[in-house]
Amino acid sequence: MAEAVEKLTKKSEDPSKWYLQLVRMAKLADYGPVRGTFAIRPYGYALWERIQADLDARFKATGHQNAYFPLLIPESYLKREAEVVEAFDPELAWVTIGGREDLEERLAVRPTSESIICDFYSNWVQSYRDLPVLINQWCNVMRWEKVTRPFLRTAEFLWQEGHTVHATARESREEALRMQRVYRDCFYEALALPVLDGAKSPSERFPGAIETFTCEGLMGDGRALQAATSHDLGQNFSRAFDITFLDENQERQYAHQTSWGFSTRVIGGLILVHGDDRGLKIPPKLAPTEAVIVPIWRGESKGEVRREAEKLYIELKEAGFRMEIDLDEEHSPGYKFNEHELRGVPVRIELGPKDIENGQAVLARRDVAGKEGKTFVPRSELAGRLRELLGEIQESMLRRATEFREENTRRATSYEEFKEIIEEKRGFVLAPGTGTRRRRRG
């Protein structure tokens, strides 16, 4: 037995090193030439596409439509909402030259799109009949971050930003809360991430918002991760950008707005929460590949095993599973087991000469290590059993993450107690405060 090569650092030993190594070894992302820029590799992008598809369906189901707005924002637009300029100024990237000419006004690469979208909205909204406006955009944004980590904090990142306009304060508040719920559902149901939802303290609010609602996840190292936020902007932007409409009584009103966002950062959260010493662990609903078939052949049985494995592959693919088959002849089965576990594929199907003889296959689940996680299943029952197993894994991943969160959530009855806890421990603290459940990281 040879020494494992390029061994993954243990998560418990050095979580940061583990994370960085894993991102690259699992081919999720690679560093770009400009600080904080990354290539999201096909496997990482496939993950994003599946998250996107899930969220997008939820947006559509709540009446939103997608659109696209310009990447470049004139400086004068940004300046119209005072809090926004102040907050984003230190991390803006500027375009000052077009072609060979110096520009008269410099253009910011969007750090978020409120200001440019609001400018359009001031034209699009004239009457109460134009409301509500429920638009979302999938795009990239850029913030000149000093300290970056793949997915968790990058200079350029992908996200979605919803921007809505409403007639009344009640409606914008309802929308902001509704989208927080949409995010929450996506976290629980698709990502198996038990987030804590609440409201941000005034100091942590989005610049220009009157209230920021948030979904916070608890990472494996006991730190909190802001996973998604939903802002009630009130009339702050409509006043700055002159978004007004005539109501039923022919009175001119300033509109009420929301914005809400969810970024590729959650991929980092997914890695941190579910990953272990053997690598990634992708929840089945999100996994680009639900199950991978590893044929185990030797000598003269090679041809037959290969044929049977391919047959099984097609069978399961036609049954609607996202399948992969590993026909690589250079590596041993053991190597392949480790490789697919590193990538977090939820289920591995082993098929060897003995299995073919017995009319069975081996189902090995990623979330339970070694022999414990293996079961022999008759070929005739394979598809049904695989379907069940994927469901079980999804459920069990959420359960385990929830248990971890509970174990690291402490209760404080006073501010003193709260301070004491965050001095000593990491994790969530529930404390009486502004009426909403609050959290902090230690």
Added chain:
RNA sequence: CGGGACGUGGCGCAGUCUGGUAGCGCACUCGGCUGGGGGCCGAGUGGUCGCCGGUUCGAAUCCGGCCGUCCCGACCA
């Protein structure tokens, strides 16, 4: 942006103290044997040692500056 560490083939590292023609493991390519938890043998490819300048007959190694990365803190999706 403060404190610390580090930049040598794709990845992980040795060599730096004590200057003398760049090395190891893995990965990669070719051939063969293998194959139920990271197999073995043989033959190969690949590096202006982060960048710029200085010292020197000679610099990965010594000196100065810059850039970048990582960790701990402050800030953020």
